[in-house]
Amino acid sequence: MDYDTRDHTNDFVLKIGTVNGTGSASANGILMQAIFRMGVPVSGKNIFPSNIQGLPTWYEIRANKRGHTSRSPHFDVIVAMNPKTYEQDIAGTRPGGSVLYDSSWPLDEALLRDDVSFLGIPLAQMCVESFRGSRKRTLMKNITYVGALAALLAIDLDVIDEILKEKFSSKPHLMDSNNSAIKMGHDYVLEHFDYPLPARLERMEATGDSVLMNGNMAAALGCVYAGATVGAWYPITPSSSLMDEFVALCKQLRKDPETGENLYCVIQAEDELAAIGIVLGASWAGARAFTPTSGPGLSLMNEFIGLAYYAEVPAVLFDIQRTGPSTGMPTRTQQGDLFQVVFASHGDTKHIALFPADPGECFHFAVHAFDLTERFQTPVFVVSDLDIGMNDWMCDRLEWDDTYRPDRGKVLSAEELQNMEVFYRYMDVDGDGIPYRTLPGVDPKGAYFTRGSGHDRFGRYTEDGDLYQEVMDRLAEKVESAADVLPEPEIIQVPGATVGIVTIGGCRGAVLEAIAVLADESIPVDFIRIRGFPFSKSINEFLLAHEINIVVEQNRDAQLRRLLILATDVEKKTLASVLDYKGNPLSADVVLRGVRERLGLIPVAVE
Amino acid sequence: MDYDTRDHTNDFVLKIGTVNGTGSASANGILMQAIFRMGVPVSGKNIFPSNIQGLPTWYEIRANKRGHTSRSPHFDVIVAMNPKTYEQDIAGTRPGGSVLYDSSWPLDEALLRDDVSFLGIPLAQMCVESFRGSRKRTLMKNITYVGALAALLAIDLDVIDEILKEKFSSKPHLMDSNNSAIKMGHDYVLEHFDYPLPARLERMEATGDSVLMNGNMAAALGCVYAGATVGAWYPITPSSSLMDEFVALCKQLRKDPETGENLYCVIQAEDELAAIGIVLGASWAGARAFTPTSGPGLSLMNEFIGLAYYAEVPAVLFDIQRTGPSTGMPTRTQQGDLFQVVFASHGDTKHIALFPADPGECFHFAVHAFDLTERFQTPVFVVSDLDIGMNDWMCDRLEWDDTYRPDRGKVLSAEELQNMEVFYRYMDVDGDGIPYRTLPGVDPKGAYFTRGSGHDRFGRYTEDGDLYQEVMDRLAEKVESAADVLPEPEIIQVPGATVGIVTIGGCRGAVLEAIAVLADESIPVDFIRIRGFPFSKSINEFLLAHEINIVVEQNRDAQLRRLLILATDVEKKTLASVLDYKGNPLSADVVLRGVRERLGLIPVAVE
Amino acid sequence: MSQTAKPLVRHPALKRNQLGLTQRDYEGSMSTLCAGCGHDSVTAAIVQAFFELEIPPHKAAKLSGIGCSSKTPAYFLKEAHGFNSVHGRMPSIATGANAANGDLIYIGISGDGDSLSIGLGQLCHAIRRNVNMLYVLENNGVYGLTKGQFSASADAGTRAKKGEENRMSPIDPASLAMTLGASFVARSFSGDKPQLVPLIKAGLSHRGFALVDVISPCVTFNDHEGSTKSYAHTRGHAQEVVNTDFIPFRQELQAEQGAGELTAVTMHDGSVVRFRSVSEGYDPTDRNGAYHHLKELQGRGEVATGLLYIEPTSLDMHALENMVDQPLVDVPFEKLCPGGDVLSKLQEHWR
Amino acid sequence: MSQTAKPLVRHPALKRNQLGLTQRDYEGSMSTLCAGCGHDSVTAAIVQAFFELEIPPHKAAKLSGIGCSSKTPAYFLKEAHGFNSVHGRMPSIATGANAANGDLIYIGISGDGDSLSIGLGQLCHAIRRNVNMLYVLENNGVYGLTKGQFSASADAGTRAKKGEENRMSPIDPASLAMTLGASFVARSFSGDKPQLVPLIKAGLSHRGFALVDVISPCVTFNDHEGSTKSYAHTRGHAQEVVNTDFIPFRQELQAEQGAGELTAVTMHDGSVVRFRSVSEGYDPTDRNGAYHHLKELQGRGEVATGLLYIEPTSLDMHALENMVDQPLVDVPFEKLCPGGDVLSKLQEHWR
């Protein structure tokens, strides 16, 4: 796909290449925010190494008036701050694009391209002259390129000024240096280059009802609003920030007004086995508890997940997927845990999973997950990934219904217990496969013995095959029944479409952008995005209604496709795959190429 | 199915109900062995509790002249030694059968049935009179019922005598008491009852080329013969005896003749995470290493299994399945780990698995597993279960080809390394997806850095999506290619069959027996037993060649059927299921009922 | 409350506590352990301790891992919730339950395999967090339920029933706990109920993690000649270093009987632990001194028993985490959910 | 051997050892750690130790878990096999490799998160088995690679960069190891190469499990004011208790220089460890005494460094398991497979 014939106003990609540990994050944040406040749809993708200092790192900002904010590799403007990656960064610039680099040192002739304009600014030199201290100089270099870009991209200086004011309201002493750095970069552009660039901004009104969020922050907020009180975790990228955010929010919102004591308990466990154990213990005792983790942690939780399934203990798990298998690429994204999530642990198991597409859904699904886990008394997974969890997304403002009250499911009160003849933990009293549970300390009548070993409907230990099977069959029925109350798939249909594109999670944006392009070429395709497992009937109907369904997902083994094959009536051969598992957020290009190949519009590329 | 019209000579089931911890095992063993030595096909199923002393336990012996030795619940003769289970044991006796009980205490009238003959022998009383010490008396009670059964079932006393001689050659002082106990029981029958019973024995010549084995013993022997030197484990029923047997064999066969030092190292790890870690470390260093475990242990090994897959480290795992999920029923059997085994660990993974049907295959597949894991440099699972692993099976005598030499796969020697320009660990030199590996300490040129984090074909750390994908695609190809060298399925076809019965592992016997019954009713069905994953072409062909395939397996979620749906071209709707997951070894009855239901020969039973 | 109804149907002869409950009301279902198993004696001691402490059974929570020992929570306090979790991971379950509801009295039962092999990491970290619970380690030197393999507490030189020798040195939970900064460490013997009961009572009243390591012989797999965890060997080598007496809050101190200087430590709840050093100069409030003494006895092949160390004023997890006194499970949703207005305010910063 | 070729291309100025190797030959790839990270200094000390011990690089095996510290095996001994395994599980990998090939020199690198949280159980059991390896614990009190969370070795009262305080007491690997019966325990500081190098050399020569706990500051997340694992704080509070000097086998003892009584311990391989007690009356061969001393210093907020404890004659895993001297990987298949005749004989008993 080639954007280059198009007008690039409010439609461009800016890529900033720096060295990690040099504090460019805040500078890049200012740029994102400025574009956003100018009312232009925008997103930021952080492509960072699994390292703390000294390696290449990139931040990609996409501004798009149509609201397409999935990742795009068509870089209009490159800010090349890292000589180690000059070569690849310059090579990656689209024809007609611009490269802004630090001309304090000469640029190697060999790297020059005549289809790209090179804008050299002696950033280091300027900062050495204007600021003191090496750390300060490094930081200001970043702010200086922000100033330069403000001129080149026609960013409103007032907006930047406003952002800086908010940022440094607490530390005014930093205000001046930042201001002068901005001005320095801005003035330099005014003096030396034609500006603004073709890739430029123009005020719009498209972000008024939106906010900038990342998924981990939103999920943490969901946990707070759901009334979760116990969180247990073991640090692991890319899930760590979820708990960091939860703690930060709790410090702000969950202190006892009188005593200043905590109305929550977050435990940094010794490992993931302990983290999930703590969650099970807390849920069993009656709290809403959760743990965020990623692939390796999920693998370690397998045994406990099986216990929770069989003993019917609630638990909310956030799997912020990263590139696997094994340690894999911890700072790259993927959707490789789908199978592990829904079939975790040995023996016959099946687990409920929710698949958010963006931070907004991370918030709402987090809340929903706590209701589901208590209602169905089984672990519930919120399956996110690094792209959703850690990147900066533009989403609709979050709304909260103050009438919401937690669905605690079938928990018996002391009174209810007193009025009962006798209580049996695993009896299917209501015929819906969901038994009643009791909490410790409430009433002697509610006492029962929770165990992962064979038990009958009365909760008694058993080695009797029939009694064992009775419980197992009910469990299967119970989990399957959740399909009816899980979020329905997002479906967008157009007249005359015989092809369906099926996707999941963060692939949404890229797929919709691709579909828009196809629509422009008047190739109609329908869209469905799975949001929960077990699958609802509507998914089955959608698939059966299309001659061919192309499943777009980010893993090698077509795990979503596999699940669809197993859990719907669709015939295998009508399910095609478009797979991308290189670790970066999905881009519309990949989807388009894949879909065109599957539809025989172009020959299949041999990689 | 009803056997009762048939002649019961060499065709009956004997069930002995005792209290665990009372030492009946050796008595029952004598009976098994005696029947075997009389040339009659026989099997023994131990139905024991997850407890050490005081709970009910049963031993079921089936003698069958046709060689059908899968479990049968049609009990012709019951030895009721445990009052706690009198009721269910008597109720379980087939009409026309006999119940032998201890008449030292009167039998509750209410338990009497007129379609069953009750043979009371005052065993306790007789033993109190004849022996000293309570332990001795308890043990001799067991031997006394052996004597009684010898008369009732027409077991040759010489055979028993021979067995006792072998048994107590080392401790002659026990010989006398055992002899007199046998005689005591035998004489009592001669005096008081008509004998032998309709369920009786008659010498045959059907066991000459066979031996009595359990699968764990056979697998351990396979490890010894494959040249495995390092074993690591954490005790768990029903896998523990595999390592016990390995150690016992090594003490006998693996001592340095001069020094008496060990030519092996078995480490009882602190848990299963450590056990698999030890195996990976040992394999990486160049030893053949293995670990036996069961469901819960398998769940704990998930993370390390993913490392082995991605870093391409050999490892042999024996999963002796028990009833799951979670702790489940540790002393009951099941085939519930199929999914967990082949898709273990987060991210995109796929694992090679072998599925033995009996102890004989446990031996041969164990040897094969070590060749496969070194050849393909990926974990290989031998998937057995409690029934195969711990019960007493009659199998063909094991043969060993002395020309066998281990297939170490592509391991480079110092010489080969010296003659190489340069060595790269993950390069697909031969185009078969299998790279070359080197062992530590062999040569500096072979040095490389093994890691579970992203790496390229050179073995270098990478976060580059293309380089990452190259390795991942090769891994997929590599594991898939194993399908061609895995054991082919066992296929038995008959003219005119349009129905195929697909099964796996220990279900074999029951399925073949059911097929024999159907054949008698001239209902032709074909048989295929899967022996390895990934699936070979022949499996695909078999399935496609039948209008309907009925998959018989021992788990709730039809896990084998699921795998067939995912990994073959067969259409889902042509795959029916017969599932049994109550925890006992499969019996032909269950298969027959299921198959008849699927074929519409009888209405589907609603349980 | 259902208890109040009970006395009516009770046999009048049975002694009752203040709650009107008899010792029977603190029992559980029939034990399925081997006749003579040490664990059953520990169960009996626990029943007596709860009865005497007059704890409403349903206010306790029983937790365990997997093993013969871990089965025992089914055999006491039938009116309390129990959680028989997975092997070696009970400490994390206890930690979570404790975080959710700090008002319950937590008793965890584990074995030496469960605690010192697969569960070692979790045990150490529960100690470090000073989770408020009584942790009873029923220590028999073997894996009973899996038929007698050596555990990590098996002493060097001890022999298995089948004869082979353990050559690795044991992990001693008591000295390990003291090294890790445990706030309450005791050791006893299942065969010594008079010593065990007060220790269990003190452990239940201690606010923080109370470890009671109980030598509890496995009659089936580790009670033979040559075993150092047999009844005989333990009787011969157990060395009481401190004699402990526990006086629950509300019960007036009886006149001090017996000789020897007597020290008293007051617990959070006002109960008092009184102890008399049997072993010359042993001070259970001096961590390093106690540790040293312990190791010396060990060097002589003797097993120190009694209250080995106590730090009555330690801060438990709830204090360390600065949590509200009210159990989190009782905090109303309204206090937990900030509501819609706050949400919109928060989002102002996200633009 | 490829080394023999090397000297030709080497710069003549570079000092060579007996193998004709220069220090460079013991280096690895470029470090990607933060400038000033303590771990890089430890790497340098390891390089020097191997160079001075004249160990052929490929006869060593480098193992690690996950973390910044665990990355470092890539930065030394490029000619040795390395295994960067999973988080906290390196000890089991080392144990297995060791069982398979006891002839290699095993060096494991781990961090405080890797060793004391997720890996605590494996570390303790590797110590108990006395696996023959050098275990270097690069201890910075935080999880570096995941951006600075407290680890279990963070001292009570220490503050994170963002200011919040750790209130739990730390797990001290040295006293833990001594309690568990470790046969070699040392502690040092990444900033003290003269002390660190001989300790690493002694640890490499020790037959059995040698733990060297190295305070190795994290400049990015834990080198600030208020941290007790910073360069400044460590310099101020490190207390050398024994000064160690290592003389490899084959090198003649130099004349003893300096004052103070000097003790010498001879290792399995004939090498000699000489040490001078700096701290009054400290005897690193007396486990309980050493432990006591260690704890006393700790009580005073001081960190004992040097060779804390050594038991040169302990039995390692190979001895405990009664294994042949020949590495199992070198035993020919013919000696391992009993053959067909034996198989038929065996089966005679199965009828």
Ligand SMILES: Cc1ncc(C[n+]2csc(CCOP(=O)(O)OP(=O)(O)O)c2C)c(N)n1
């Ligand atoms: C993950 C896992 N591994 C292994 C087992 C098997 N297992 C059950 S109990 C047990 C050991 C119990 O020993 P201990 O804790 O000392 O209890 P005891 O029976 O001696 O009282 C083992 C290994 C298991 N249940 N789960």
Ligand SMILES: Cc1ncc(C[n+]2csc(CCOP(=O)(O)OP(=O)(O)O)c2C)c(N)n1
């Ligand atoms: C199973 C698992 N959980 C979590 C992680 C994430 N992780 C990587 S390194 C690390 C901690 C490292 O701390 P430490 O061992 O002290 O090493 P340092 O970086 O401080 O040198 C964690 C939690 C992981 N890689 N694997």
Ligand code: SF4
């Ligand atoms: S096996 Fe041992 S520990 Fe288990 S119940 Fe029997 S005596 Fe007790």
Ligand code: SF4
């Ligand atoms: S983060 Fe800390 S530990 Fe990691 S490399 Fe940087 S300084 Fe070292």
Ligand SMILES: [Mg+2]
């Ligand atoms: Mg035990």
Ligand SMILES: [Mg+2]
């Ligand atoms: Mg660290």
